[in-house]
Amino acid sequence: KLTSDKSKKEKIERLYRHALTLADYGMYEEMKDRCNIALTVSPGHPDFTRLLTYAAYQQRNYNVALPLLKKLEQYSSEKEWCIQVRMDIEGRMGNHDWVISQLEQLLVEQPEDALNLNNIGYTLSKQQLFAAALPRLEKAIAIDPDLAYAHNNLGFVLYRLGKQDSGIAAIQHSLTLDKGNPYAYKNLG
DSSP: OTTTSSOHHHHHHHHHHHHHHHHHTTOHHHHHHHHHHHHHHSTTOHHHHHHHHHHHHHTTOHHHHHHHHHHHTTSHHHHHHHHHHHHHHHHHTTOHHHHHHHHHHHHHHOTTOHHHHHHHHHHHHHTTOHHHHHHHHHHHHHHOTTOHHHHHHHHHHHHHTTOHHHHHHHHHHHHHHOTTOHHHHHHHO
16 A cells, blocks of 8 residues: 555655654554564665664664664764663663773763763763762762762762762752653662
């Protein structure tokens, strides 16, 4: 029906909107069906490839998501999203050195990026390299004093370095910046 209809583009757009709605409701299997239909009519369509990647990522099917990310990286508009998703996947899979190398590359381009500094500090703390994480987190806070996650991560690192009072104070300060941060509550616990 899609290929015989004069309005193929309109049908593709309708499928895309439907797939987005399914993604919003976490109905990934149904969403993947719509994407696969659209990709048979319009092979390699980046929007549907991105949705398939997103579904695989959300379902923690990283063996499917990673090759799709590599396909998407060829589109400059998708590159940043692909890097962020891949860093998260690699971190979940324990490939922390790869994540840090990517964040370091991003810092070369933007040395004053507080969020990337925070993410390096966080990744180092995941490896229990607390002393190495400390200066990254301190620099992130110096650049952006309102970055709640950096204060929380700094507090966790300080606590693990034996500076319990300073650590708890930093975590509590992070909650004054973002009362809805579940990680800060977890760290306080």
